[in-house]
Amino acid sequence: MLINFTSDVYIAFDCYNYIMRRLLVVVSFFLIACQAVSSAAPVLLATSPASPPATPTITAEPTFTSQPTAVRAAPAPGEFIVQLHPDGPLFIGDRVSFEVISTEEIELEESNVAIRVEGHALDELSTAEFGGFGIGGRMQATFSWVWDTSELQAGEYQVEFSVQPDDLTWTETVHLLPAEHVPDPEPHARWSMANIECCTVNYITGTRAARDLEVVLDLAEMQSENAIRRMGIDFGEPIPITIVPRVVGHGGFASNEIYISYLDENYAGNDLAQVLHHEMIHILDRRLGGELRPSLLVEGLAVYLSNGHFKKEPLLSRAAVLLDLGWYLPLNQLADAFYTSQHEIGYLEGAALVQYMVERFGWEAFNDFYRDIHPHPSEKQSSAIDVSLRDHFGLSLEQLEVDFKGRLRRQHIIPDMVDDVRLTITYYDTVRRYQQLLDPSAFFLTAWLPDGEQMREREIVADFLRRPSTEENLDIENLLVKVDRDLRAGNYTQGQKTIHQINRRLDLLEEQIVLRAD
Numbered sequence: 001m002l003i004n005f006t007s008d009v010y011i012a013f014d015c016y017n018y019i020m021r022r023l024l025v026v027v028s029f030f031l032i033a034c035q036a037v038s039s040a041a042p043v044l045l046a047t048s049p050a051s052p053p054a055t056p057t058i059t060a061e062p063t064f065t066s067q068p069t070a071v072r073a074a075p076a077p078g079e080f081i082v083q084l085h086p087d088g089p090l091f092i093g094d095r096v097s098f099e100v101i102s103t104e105e106i107e108l109e110e111s112n113v114a115i116r117v118e119g120h121a122l123d124e125l126s127t128a129e130f131g132g133f134g135i136g137g138r139m140q141a142t143f144s145w146v147w148d149t150s151e152l153q154a155g156e157y158q159v160e161f162s163v164q165p166d167d168l169t170w171t172e173t174v175h176l177l178p179a180e181h182v183p184d185p186e187p188h189a190r191w192s193m194a195n196i197e198c199c200t201v202n203y204i205t206g207t208r209a210a211r212d213l214e215v216v217l218d219l220a221e222m223q224s225e226n227a228i229r230r231m232g233i234d235f236g237e238p239i240p241i242t243i244v245p246r247v248v249g250h251g252g253f254a255s256n257e258i259y260i261s262y263l264d265e266n267y268a269g270n271d272l273a274q275v276l277h278h279e280m281i282h283i284l285d286r287r288l289g290g291e292l293r294p295s296l297l298v299e300g301l302a303v304y305l306s307n308g309h310f311k312k313e314p315l316l317s318r319a320a321v322l323l324d325l326g327w328y329l330p331l332n333q334l335a336d337a338f339y340t341s342q343h344e345i346g347y348l349e350g351a352a353l354v355q356y357m358v359e360r361f362g363w364e365a366f367n368d369f370y371r372d373i374h375p376h377p378s379e380k381q382s383s384a385i386d387v388s389l390r391d392h393f394g395l396s397l398e399q400l401e402v403d404f405k406g407r408l409r410r411q412h413i414i415p416d417m418v419d420d421v422r423l424t425i426t427y428y429d430t431v432r433r434y435q436q437l438l439d440p441s442a443f444f445l446t447a448w449l450p451d452g453e454q455m456r457e458r459e460i461v462a463d464f465l466r467r468p469s470t471e472e473n474l475d476i477e478n479l480l481v482k483v484d485r486d487l488r489a490g491n492y493t494q495g496q497k498t499i500h501q502i503n504r505r506l507d508l509l510e511e512q513i514v515l516r517a518d
């Protein structure tokens, strides 16, 4: 039930790779504008990037500190953090999930965790093994929806965690609030579905998607027609779309189905049409196949065919700005660690490279090259690209990059574009910094993205409806929304000021976390 994305999961997407490890089911997705989410299915690992993704920094348990009213207490011993879901206070009726996250570089592949709540529904609960989770490969044991609290009384519960064979045991206090305190719109919220020619759109009642349903359906139909036209292939059958009423990652994921964040005041600033188109391209791209579709080109193709990443944008000119800023990343380095490289730079460079190649060689020749890339013995995607480039165009990756950069240097750049590229990158870095500190379930490398189909079967909406909602969360999210509006309106000076203001607040928060840890 839980989802986890993996980077190239995108690629692998053979979708529904549900992994049942006892009670744990992990689904991997494609991440798109995306980020992929999740966990460690062996199948997925086979397609993940050649270079192991960097392990994200795990900060002190923000979930515990940010929800003073109902919360879990007594964090685990130093080696572990426990993250509970749904986010925020827990209520009677919740089906609670646990992530037992390792904070230290210790060998845990042979270890497992058992959880139980003595004398209650979780007695002799379940065990789960440790494994890499998410695109970031974070080492953790994941228990999805294992604790059904519907028959319990509100109050305090002692949850015991035991790591074996390491013989580490600790107890955490979990507070369950009365069911009647569940916040709106959740008490009346249900899954609902709308069928149109391209898609099956799943949404939760009482959310923005329900309110704007006609608009959402029209957009989906329009974007699908455009994506089909540009890729020259159709979906075969209607694609499932799950509308998520909270921010997850950067707002879009694709596997065999599409997940899109759609909500009022989206602090990650997504444009629904743009993200839908991007994810649809991924699905069609996957249908067209290719033994190894390198992440750099997968994402580059989706951004190129969507005429932009988070908005419509002149790709070559904006990539040229990266050279001016000194932020350009060498292609071999980017290809080998795509999802852990700076996100916006990677997507922009990939898209500009695809555009450059299509303009130089033509779509057909580019497409033949792209579908004819195969795993390299070195496991490096840069080497795999290099081999196919030599076969198809008699060019090395190094030579292609020389030519590509030469083309970029001939681009006309206006000052506003420099501000826009620079601040867009800074804005999304700030979004991710906020997520790591105060909304960790949303951070793309380790995002919590439960499988939509299973959520619908089990009639679970809480994992998508709840999010950290302290005053601090709401304040910073409002500022992020303001930055996005300012940047889209060209108010760069104001946008920069607000970004600085947010980072100052996050600096202070980090200092507080360090003090508490000491």
Ligand SMILES: [Zn+2]
Pocket (backbone or CB within 6 Å): 031, 032, 033, 034, 278, 282, 298, 299, 302
């Ligand atoms: Zn993508």
